[in-house]
Amino acid sequence: MFDMIIPAFIVGGAICVIGQILMDLTKPSFTPAHVLVTFVVGGAILGALGLYEPLIKIGGAGATIPLSGFGYSLAKGATEAVGKRGIMGAFSGGVEATAVGIAAAVFFGYVMAVTFRPKG
Amino acid sequence: MDLKRMGNQTVVFANPPVILSSYSVVGPKEGQGPLGQTFNHIWKDGLHGERSWEVAESKMLLEAMKGAVKDAQVPEDKIDFILAGDLLNQIISSSFAARQMGLPFIGLYGACSTMALSMAVGSMLIDGGFARHVLAGVSSHHDTAERQFRSPTEQGTQRAMSAQWTVTGAGSVVLGGSGAGPRITSATIGRIVDYAESDVNNMGAAMAPAVADTILNHLHDLHRQASDYDLIISGDLGSVGLALAAEVLKQSGINMGTSFTDCGIMIFDASQDVHAGASGCGCSSVVFAGEIMKRIKAGELKRVLLVGSGALHSSTSSLQGESIPGIGHAVVIEA
Numbered sequence: 001m002f003d004m005i006i007p008a009f010i011v012g013g014a015i016c017v018i019g020q021i022l023m024d025l026t027k028p029s030f031t032p033a034h035v036l037v038t039f040v041v042g043g044a045i046l047g048a049l050g051l052y053e054p055l056i057k058i059g060g061a062g063a064t065i066p067l068s069g070f071g072y073s074l075a076k077g078a079t080e081a082v083g084k085r086g087i088m089g090a091f092s093g094g095v096e097a098t099a100v101g102i103a104a105a106v107f108f109g110y111v112m113a114v115t116f117r118p119k120g
Numbered sequence: 121m122d123l124k125r126m127g128n129q130t131v132v133f134a135n136p137p138v139i140l141s142s143y144s145v146v147g148p149k150e151g152q153g154p155l156g157q158t159f160n161h162i163w164k165d166g167l168h169g170e171r172s173w174e175v176a177e178s179k180m181l182l183e184a185m186k187g188a189v190k191d192a193q194v195p196e197d198k199i200d201f202i203l204a205g206d207l208l209n210q211i212i213s214s215s216f217a218a219r220q221m222g223l224p225f226i227g228l229y230g231a232c233s234t235m236a237l238s239m240a241v242g243s244m245l246i247d248g249g250f251a252r253h254v255l256a257g258v259s260s261h262h263d264t265a266e267r268q269f270r271s272p273t274e275q276g277t278q279r280a281m282s283a284q285w286t287v288t289g290a291g292s293v294v295l296g297g298s299g300a301g302p303r304i305t306s307a308t309i310g311r312i313v314d315y316a317e318s319d320v321n322n323m324g325a326a327m328a329p330a331v332a333d334t335i336l337n338h339l340h341d342l343h344r345q346a347s348d349y350d351l352i353i354s355g356d357l358g359s360v361g362l363a364l365a366a367e368v369l370k371q372s373g374i375n376m377g378t379s380f381t382d383c384g385i386m387i388f389d390a391s392q393d394v395h396a397g398a399s400g401c402g403c404s405s406v407v408f409a410g411e412i413m414k415r416i417k418a419g420e421l422k423r424v425l426l427v428g429s430g431a432l433h434s435s436t437s438s439l440q441g442e443s444i445p446g447i448g449h450a451v452v453i454e455a
């Protein structure tokens with residue numbers, strides 16, 4: 001089990017360290033929202049260039065769970081769908097590939113809001 | 121009629137209004153701080169059984185104002201004006217609290233400087249003969265301010281080391297034309313100073329030049345030195361802003377010495393993880409209503425200069441990249 005956990009920890013941790021360094025070195029202009037967008041776009045670009053796949057092979061969930069993994073899935077889904085359905089797949093494929101994550105975010109967000117009635 | 125003015129920005133009261141009472145209500149974090157013993161009421165949690173933090177903040181202000189009126193032993197029909205303000209859009213905490221009071225209400229917005237501003241304007245109303253008694257009160261709430269000015273608290277956004285922690289608290293004073301208590305002898309109304317700081321996580325730096333400007337003008341207008349005061353206290357620059365204000369004053373040839381401090385530094389201690397100190401209208405109001413009033417009454421402090429500092433930006437202006445206009449208002453309180 002540890003042969004999976006340790007690489008996942010290192011890869012996932014390294015991705016988070018990059019985000020922290022970006023924020024610490026560029027305050028105040030670089031906000032958490034900028035990190036979010038940069039990671040999604042960065043993951044998509046790395047995915048399209050075939051550079052993110054090896055990271056997932058090494059780190060597993062350490063690479064797929066951070067936002068860059070979301071970007072990677074978007075790019076991968078779009079690429080595959082273009083192969084199957086032509087150019088329209090570029091629009092549908094990304095969302096299809098990430099549908100589980102998006103639906104889960106909506107579902108769990110809703111359940112949490114109903115359960116805990118957040119006030120912030 | 122003699123104009124009750126000195127210099128460019130200072131008014132000197134002919135019959136200095138008396139602070140008849142002061143009352144403070146705070147949240148649990150403030151209660152655990154070094155000034156915990158000086159507050160009248162410490163809430164066990166920030167919601168206090170209400171359905172939203174906004175409602176809770178308004179209730180907190182109402183409690184502080186009612187407490188001040190009760191302690192002043194002035195019947196409510198002899199209070200001619202409520203002067204109140206807070207940080208929320210359209211100062212809802214104040215107007216919703218004033219809704220319960222049934223008294224003429226003037227809403228003020230000076231951001232964190234509102235306590236000093238309301239005391240200055242209230243004193244002018246009394247000394248001008250327009251009011252017998254004035255009830256001044258302000259509030260702020262950590263969670264309502266986070267929602268309005270920063271990010272949802274659930275998001276768990278990292279706070280910058282220069283960021284200040286908005287105080288959950290409400291402070292109120294009753295001013296009167298006569299009676300026993302410390303007196304407000306003069307006030308200096310500040311002007312907007314903006315050194316193009318646009319970081320909402322470093323408001324101390326944005327306000328420091330304005331505070332320095334007001335202190336400079338105040339001392340100049342009254343021909344005084346910093347050493348004429350037992351305490352010069354800003355509210356609230358935090359640790360980053362206080363050091364900057366002292367530096368700006370030093371460059372203008374004014375050595376503030378050791379009697380220069382800040383409400384935002386006093387209310388929390390290092391172990392409370394608030395980074396650069398505290399802020400919010402509530403901060404200077406509860407530190408003044410509690411600790412400062414206590415020390416004046418005990419005879420420890422004879423003459424105090426309270427300099428409220430405000431960052432007069434809005435969440436919209438910050439998102440559009442505008443810098444933060446700073447302001448400082450000063451009142452002199454003498455035993």
